[in-house]
Amino acid sequence: DAGVTQSPTHLIKTRGQQVTLRCSPKSGHDTVSWYQQALGQGPQFIFQYYEEEERQRGNFPDRFSGHQFPNYSSELNVNALLLGDSALYLCASSQSWDSRDYGYTFGSGTRLTVV
Amino acid sequence: QKEVEQNSGPLSVPEGAIASLNCTYSDRGSQSFFWYRQYSGKSPELIMFIYSNGDKEDGRFTAQLNKASQYVSLLIRDSQPSDSATYLCAVKPPGGSQGNLIFGKGTKLSVKP
Numbered sequence: 139d140a141g142v143t144q145s146p147t148h149l150i151k152t153r154g155q156q157v158t159l160r161c162s163p164k165s166g167h168d169t170v171s172w173y174q175q176a177l178g179q180g181p182q183f184i185f186q187y188y189e190e191e192e193r194q195r196g197n198f199p200d201r202f203s204g205h206q207f208p209n210y211s212s213e214l215n216v217n218a219l220l221l222g223d224s225a226l227y228l229c230a231s232s233q234s235w236d237s238r239d240y241g242y243t244f245g246s247g248t249r250l251t252v253v
Numbered sequence: 254q255k256e257v258e259q260n261s262g263p264l265s266v267p268e269g270a271i272a273s274l275n276c277t278y279s280d281r282g283s284q285s286f287f288w289y290r291q292y293s294g295k296s297p298e299l300i301m302f303i304y305s306n307g308d309k310e311d312g313r314f315t316a317q318l319n320k321a322s323q324y325v326s327l328l329i330r331d332s333q334p335s336d337s338a339t340y341l342c343a344v345k346p347p348g349g350s351q352g353n354l355i356f357g358k359g360t361k362l363s364v365k366p
Contacts, residue, residue: 171353180257180341180356181297194353228296241287241343242354244296 142167142231142245150251151219159214159248163231169193170212171242172204173228181228187212188234216250224252255280257344259357267365272329274360276342279323285345286318286325291359292338301327332364 143162151157163170169188173181183196187206206212210231216223226249230242256279266272274288285304289297303309303316303325315328325344329336339359346355 173354178358180343180358181354182356183353186353196353226296241285241299241302243299247296 142229142243144227144229144245144248146248147246148249148251150253153219153221153252155219156215156217157219157250159216159227159229159250160211161214161229161231161245162211163229164243167231167233168210169232169234170206170210171230171232172212172214173230173244174198175226175228175247176222177225184214219252221252224250226250255344255346255355257342257355257357259340259342259360261358262361263363264360265363265365266332268332268334270332270364272332272336272362272364274327274329274340274342274362276325276327276357277323278325278342278344278355280344280346280355281320281323282347283323283344284347286316287343287345287354288314288316288325288327289341289343289356290336290338291341297341329362332362334364334366337362337364 171186172184175181185195190206201217203215226247228247229245258277288301291297301316303318309316313330317326339361341359342357343354
């Protein structure tokens with residue numbers, strides 16, 4: 139049973155460019171959350187998708203946008219990249235119908251470097 | 254502003270000792286608490302969760318929660334060099350099981366052979 143998978147593993151982009159990161163949730167999970175982890179910091183919540191809609195959003199500018207597909211996979215898009223967007227981007231999935239709270243399992247992440 | 258505070262360390266303990274990691278949080282209504290372990294260059298790995306006041310044990314790990322003091326800790330008994338990592342405390346504020354997590358900056362633990 140595959141866990142949360144993310145692609146690509148590493149990415150180098152130039153300031154001002156746009157980037158798309160991808161996430162496939164764990165089998166049976168229908169909710170996807172995205173986090174940004176800068177070097178030396180804890181992960182910060184970007185947004186969460188359920189039923190193809192953004193349900194919650196953290197304190198990130200609207201340069202950060204996302205999408206969820208009918209198969210529950212998700213994309214994170216960042217426009218007009220800044221040097222400060224360099225970070226590890228983490229995806230986590232969960233089951234909306236499960237009221238038990240076991241915490242999130244993260245994918246292996248995408249390391250984005252903006253130069 | 255909801256916050257989770259951790260001592261950034263590094264915390265250095267000898268092999269076989271008990272490592273004690275601490276975390277405080279600001280939102281008194283928080284209901285779920287998590288400890289993640291993160292090796293350098295890797296993604297966080299969930300090692301413990303706790304919801305109720307008191308202790309919860311899982312192998313060499315014990316999580317302790319005191320909601321009145323807004324304090325959660327993680328004890329690692331018989332520390333091994335393989336436990337050397339950054340430990341992240343995460344808190345889920347009120348709002349249901351699908352709410353977002355608020356993380357601390359993490360405590361770097363070094364276990365010396």
